[in-house]
Amino acid sequence: MGNRERRWMWRCIVVTSAVVALAWPAAYGQDSAASVKKAEGYIAQGNLKAAEIELRNAIRDAPQDPVLHARLADVYLQLGDAVAAEREARAAHASNGDEVDFVPVLANALLAQGKFADLTTLVQPGHRDPVLEGKVRTALGTAAARRGDRAKAETLLREAIGLDPNAAGPKIQLAWLLTGTKPTEADQLIDEAIAANPRSAEALQLKGEMLRNRGDQERATRLFDEALKIDPRNVSAHLSRAAVNITLGKYQAADEDIDPILSASPNQFGANYLRGLELAKQRNFAEADRILDRISPGFTALWAGYYLQGRTKLALGQYAQAEASLRKYLAHVPNDMIAARASAVAALQQNAAPRAIAYLKPLAEKMPADAATSAVLGTAYMADGKPDLALQQFQKSCRCRSRQPNYQDRARHLGIRCRSRPAGPRGP
Numbered sequence: 001m002g003n004r005e006r007r008w009m010w011r012c013i014v015v016t017s018a019v020v021a022l023a024w025p026a027a028y029g030q031d032s033a034a035s036v037k038k039a040e041g042y043i044a045q046g047n048l049k050a051a052e053i054e055l056r057n058a059i060r061d062a063p064q065d066p067v068l069h070a071r072l073a074d075v076y077l078q079l080g081d082a083v084a085a086e087r088e089a090r091a092a093h094a095s096n097g098d099e100v101d102f103v104p105v106l107a108n109a110l111l112a113q114g115k116f117a118d119l120t121t122l123v124q125p126g127h128r129d130p131v132l133e134g135k136v137r138t139a140l141g142t143a144a145a146r147r148g149d150r151a152k153a154e155t156l157l158r159e160a161i162g163l164d165p166n167a168a169g170p171k172i173q174l175a176w177l178l179t180g181t182k183p184t185e186a187d188q189l190i191d192e193a194i195a196a197n198p199r200s201a202e203a204l205q206l207k208g209e210m211l212r213n214r215g216d217q218e219r220a221t222r223l224f225d226e227a228l229k230i231d232p233r234n235v236s237a238h239l240s241r242a243a244v245n246i247t248l249g250k251y252q253a254a255d256e257d258i259d260p261i262l263s264a265s266p267n268q269f270g271a272n273y274l275r276g277l278e279l280a281k282q283r284n285f286a287e288a289d290r291i292l293d294r295i296s297p298g299f300t301a302l303w304a305g306y307y308l309q310g311r312t313k314l315a316l317g318q319y320a321q322a323e324a325s326l327r328k329y330l331a332h333v334p335n336d337m338i339a340a341r342a343s344a345v346a347a348l349q350q351n352a353a354p355r356a357i358a359y360l361k362p363l364a365e366k367m368p369a370d371a372a373t374s375a376v377l378g379t380a381y382m383a384d385g386k387p388d389l390a391l392q393q394f395q396k397s398c399r400c401r402s403r404q405p406n407y408q409d410r411a412r413h414l415g416i417r418c419r420s421r422p423a424g425p426r427g428p
Contacts, residue, residue: 175206202234280312303329304329330359345376374394374397378397381385
């Protein structure tokens with residue numbers, strides 16, 4: 001999977017939603033007003049689960065109040081439950097709520113679920129108040145980027161910056177969009193956002209993500225730590241730091257970030273995904289598979305999830321399911337040779353050599369040869385009754401100087417002698 005796709009997929013996990021400022025109506029029933037007051041206090045304390053309960057109680061007494069639905073939607077979004085957030089935001093809309101109350105949270109809920117087409121259908125650019133319109137175009141620009149339309153995304157995000165030059169959101173999103181293609185401008189944008197608000201945990205977390213994707217894990221971790229000092233409840237920063245620690249094999253440290261999130265919100269997608277990744281890296285494939293199956297509907301917004309699920313099922317010997325998951329991943333990232341090779345292995349295990357060839361042949365023809373791909377493709381040709389083509393692939397495998405025993409065995413079976421050069425500088 002390419003770095004650009006990884007960055008945008010991961011950004012969908014860790015992106016933080018804008019908090020919607022809501023003014024409470026002046027008049028409620030006595031019980032409803034008490035619930036609202038308690039909910040405000042719980043939100044200020046960061047006790048979002050308790051706030052959820054109180055807001056649900058208030059909605060029970062005032063089911064048509066759009067502000068209550070919008071506020072509950074925002075709480076759900078902060079808890080990582082984008083499905084419930086969307087439901088409540090739609091209820092606010094259906095109750096003729098003010099756009100400023102529900103549109104930003106609805107947009108973020110749809111983004112979190114990968115419902116980019118729904119977002120572009122439900123929310124259109126318009127002539128709203130500049131601050132609200134800036135949020136709308138930021139969300140639409142993010143959706144366009146996720147759908148692969150980088151030009152449209154850049155246009156919308158630059159328009160959002162023009163509408164509200166003081167807003168950090170569009171600068172943060174544009175920095176993320178440009179980090180792989182225009183790193184200098186991306187760094188300038190994120191640094192501007194941080195300079196305008198040095199205590200923006202979101203901006204610090206994103207800069208850390210940019211460094212993490214460039215391989216600077218140490219500086220990235222320092223920025224995540226700094227973001228968490230400012231906002232200890234910042235889920236995105238916790239997830240980003242956990243991702244670094246999983247990469248480094250520091251699983252206990254990763255758990256210290258993941259466990260509290262799952263305790264507070266068992267369905268939080270990002271934390272569940274990282275737990276599944278962590279378990280798979282520790283070769284606990286059965287438990288990883290259970291988690292990944294449960295959260296798999298969210299993989300429409302995180303294509304890497306299909307890849308992880310496919311590799312996990314391949315390790316468990318669930319070859320048909322593995323191939324199905326990997327095929328979904330390849331539909332979005334068609335040039336990922338490692339994923340194509342895994343798909344071919346899954347097909348071969350089902351005695352489907354033609355499918356294995358179909359996965360690998362187009363990529364092998366347009367990409368530099370590598371030993372592993374040539375070996376699998378050679379095996380597929382052998383299984384398909386095409387020994388001459390198999391021989392060509394095994395010879396390519398040998399020329400790549402593979403020393404893995406199974407490659408050598410196949411070559412010897414066909415009468416090929418694979419010579420290995422001694423270690424040292426290569427000639428021209």
